[in-house]
Amino acid sequence: MSEMLDVANIDALKEKIHGSVVGPADSDYDETRTLYNAMIDKSPALIARCADVDDVVAAVNFGREQGLDVAIRCGGHNGPGLGSVDDGLVIDLRGLNSVSVDPGARVATAGGGCLVGEIDTATGEHGLATPGGIISTTGAGGLMLGGGIGHLTRKCGLSIDNILGAEVVLADGSVVTADESQNEDLYWAIRGGGGNFGVVTQLKLRLHPISNVVAGPMFWPLESSADILRWYREFILNAPEDLNGFFAYLSVPPGPPFPEELHLQKVCAVVWCWTGDEEGAADALAEARAQPGLLLDGTQPMPFPALNSAFDPIYPAGDQWYWRADFVESIPDEAVEQHAEWGEKMPTWKCTMHLYPIDGAAHRVGPTETPWAFRNANWGSVMAGVDPDPGNVEAISSWSKGYHEALHPYSSGGAYVNMMMEEGESRVEASYGENYQRLTKIKAKYDPSNLFHVNQNIPPAG
Ligand SMILES: Cc1cc2nc3c(=O)[nH]c(=O)nc-3n(C[C@H](O)[C@H](O)[C@H](O)COP(=O)(O)OP(=O)(O)OC[C@H]3O[C@@H](n4cnc5c(N)ncnc54)[C@H](O)[C@@H]3O)c2cc1C
Numbered sequence: 297m298s299e300m301l302d303v304a305n306i307d308a309l310k311e312k313i314h315g316s317v318v319g320p321a322d323s324d325y326d327e328t329r330t331l332y333n334a335m336i337d338k339s340p341a342l343i344a345r346c347a348d349v350d351d352v353v354a355a356v357n358f359g360r361e362q363g364l365d366v367a368i369r370c371g372g373h374n375g376p377g378l379g380s381v382d383d384g385l386v387i388d389l390r391g392l393n394s395v396s397v398d399p400g401a402r403v404a405t406a407g408g409g410c411l412v413g414e415i416d417t418a419t420g421e422h423g424l425a426t427p428g429g430i431i432s433t434t435g436a437g438g439l440m441l442g443g444g445i446g447h448l449t450r451k452c453g454l455s456i457d458n459i460l461g462a463e464v465v466l467a468d469g470s471v472v473t474a475d476e477s478q479n480e481d482l483y484w485a486i487r488g489g490g491g492n493f494g495v496v497t498q499l500k501l502r503l504h505p506i507s508n509v510v511a512g513p514m515f516w517p518l519e520s521s522a523d524i525l526r527w528y529r530e531f532i533l534n535a536p537e538d539l540n541g542f543f544a545y546l547s548v549p550p551g552p553p554f555p556e557e558l559h560l561q562k563v564c565a566v567v568w569c570w571t572g573d574e575e576g577a578a579d580a581l582a583e584a585r586a587q588p589g590l591l592l593d594g595t596q597p598m599p600f601p602a603l604n605s606a607f608d609p610i611y612p613a614g615d616q617w618y619w620r621a622d623f624v625e626s627i628p629d630e631a632v633e634q635h636a637e638w639g640e641k642m643p644t645w646k647c648t649m650h651l652y653p654i655d656g657a658a659h660r661v662g663p664t665e666t667p668w669a670f671r672n673a674n675w676g677s678v679m680a681g682v683d684p685d686p687g688n689v690e691a692i693s694s695w696s697k698g699y700h701e702a703l704h705p706y707s708s709g710g711a712y713v714n715m716m717m718e719e720g721e722s723r724v725e726a727s728y729g730e731n732y733q734r735l736t737k738i739k740a741k742y743d744p745s746n747l748f749h750v751n752q753n754i755p756p757a758g
Contacts, residue, residue: 301341305362312354315347315391328388329380332433333617335689336377340367340386346409347391349463349471349497356495357469359385360747367750368491371411371435375619376718378491379438381750389437392497397422402503403460408496410436413608415501416601423507425600427455430542430567432605433613440499442490442714442752443668445676447511447569447603450537450656452504456487456666457658463498467747475500485738488667488728490713491751492735493742510570510577511603512594515548520589521564522636527587528566529627533674537656538572539580545639545649548592549610558591560645568595569603611682615646618693619680620700621715622707623673624651631706638679638699643691646682649699651675669729673708678715713752724752733757 310317318328319342328343341364344355359366365384372379380386389409395418396405402424406415413432419425427448429439436455444455452458461475464482472494474483485493516524528543535541543566550559566584570577574597581595598606627635639649655674663671679699681692710727725732732754739746740756749755 301362305358306342309342309344309354309358313344313346313351315345315351318343318345329386330613331377331380332371332373332613333375333377334614334686335616335618336380338377338380338382340380341383343386343388345388345391349392349465352387352389352392352465352495352497353469353471355385355387356465356467356747359387360467360469365750366747368437368495368748370409370437371433371439373434374438375617375715378718378751379435384750387495389495389497395419397424397503399424402505404501404503406436406499406501408437408498412436412439413601413605416604419503420507420599420601422503423505424503425506426458426501426503427452428604430604430607431611432601432608436499437496438490439714441486441488441496443488443712445652445654445712447509447540448504448506448571449658450540450653451506451571453657453661454654454668456668457661458502459487460500460502462486462496462500464494464496466494467743467745471497481738482742485667485735489735489754491748492739492754494748506571506600508574508597509600509603510574510581510595510597511568512596512606513565513567514584514593514595515558515563515565515591516587516589517591518562518564518640521545521639522632524564524566524587525627525632525635526629531583532653533655536572536580538570538576540569540571540653541566541584542653543651545635545642547642547645547647550645553594555592562640562642563591564639610646615682615684616686616689616692617680617682618689618696618717619678619715620696620717621676621678621711622700622704623670623710623712624675624677624706625673625708627651627675628706631703634702634706638695638702641695641699643681643695644683644688646684647680647692647695648682649677649679651677663729664731667728667731667735669727669731670708670710676712676715677703677707678712716752721753721755724754727752728754
């Protein structure tokens with residue numbers, strides 16, 4: 297426990313907060329501080345489990361006045377564990393998880409502590425959806441404020457392209473609205489700048505009429521992955537925007553619904569999501585089905601929230617995670633060869649590499665319209681080393697690093713901040729590219745003392 301914190305201070309915070317305050321002496325401390333990535337073990341001095349915006353204000357003021365390092369936590373899925381901090385204060389937002397939907401206006405209002413799945417479920421009841429990620433247990437707070445790549449990217453853009461406004465608790469404890477007409481600079485900055493500018497307690501999200509999709513994976517043998525990737529790189533960029541499909545190296549999960557003879561086999565895959573009319577899916581996917589050696593076609597009609605939670609059981613909390621990422625404009629033949637080589641080397645069955653398309657609707661937003669500078673990139677790549685066994689940390693990390701080093705020369709420079717480890721300030725700067733200076737100036741206005749620095753940090757211009 298930080299020496300600065302005495303019992304009287306903590307009691308004062310407890311009195312102010314409608315939620316609860318958890319510290320090392322509490323029986324639920326370990327459960328409460330545990331992060332999704334079991335490789336990261338952090339011991340905060342205090343965790344303020346906020347129930348409403350007043351709690352967030354009290355926690356921000358407390359953290360600032362006590363001189364504590366302050367972390368903002370939503371789903372706790374951040375790779376390097378930036379939703380927590382040793383010896384500091386965690387502002388835990390999971391209590392702010394209500395979602396209301398205005399189907400007429402096609403707008404959802406979601407608490408800053410929502411998981412992606414909570415938003416999918418609430419909007420899905422109205423036959424509507426907003427772009428999120430591919431796993432429903434990821435925090436919408438972190439995912440959406442950092443960018444938000446998912447099954448709807450080509451059709452509807454990134455999550456940040458669908459944020460209509462936000463309620464934000466600033467470093468000085470004030471509560472402001474950021475949207476097109478109020479605090480426009482803050483509205484610009486939070487759409488990609490993550491938790492650098494304040495605690496987002498509410499998001500207004502644009503909804504799209506998407507309810508049922510035709511979706512699922514197709515697998516091909518590893519030996520033909522170079523051919524499949526060469527076909528895929530042309531195909532997806534020319535496909536209708538109703539078709540999303542991310543390319544992957546993966547091992548077939550060892551359980552239903554996958555056929556036993558494929559269990560644990562390393563394959564290359566494309567995970568499809570067709571948002572057009574169900575009848576159109578056959579045509580859209582015909583060319584993919586015709587690629588030689590197709591091992592399995594798992595595409596089928598399903599409600600969109602079912603797709604977004606289909607992979608949850610493969611990736612529960614508590615695995616070890618190490619990942620690296622890049623933005624990619626094109627995939628030349630030399631890069632294809634490297635992919636084929638490193639895909640084969642996946643050291644454990646949960647390791648995976650994804651190439652997420654970020655073209656289509658995401659390309660219709662200009663490179664300076666949001667902090668997401670790489671609007672010319674066609675894919676976001678991620679090499680994710682994953683395994684439940686802490687004994688495999690070295691194997692999964694060195695595979696991820698080696699794969700990334702081999703492919704980085706073919707990338708655009710910079711990476712999606714939500715799929716990076718703690719890789720240093722220059723990597724963050726490269727990821728925001730031409731928008732970085734503007735971000736540092738907005739940071740200086742809203743958080744001049746860098747209270748919110750436990751993140752992929754954008755320091756205030758000085
Ligand atoms: C299994 C898995 C699947 C993933 N899939 C995808 C995917 O499909 N698409 C994609 O784009 N990303 C994906 N990611 C990456 C994900 O976007 C990041 O890990 C993100 O940081 C997770 O957000 P979180 O709220 O769960 O994280 P947390 O660890 O809770 O928070 C991370 C950071 O986000 C910020 N933050 C969170 N909430 C708020 C808030 N309300 N206000 C201000 N700042 C906030 C803080 O800076 C905090 O440090 C995935 C991650 C995992 C582990």
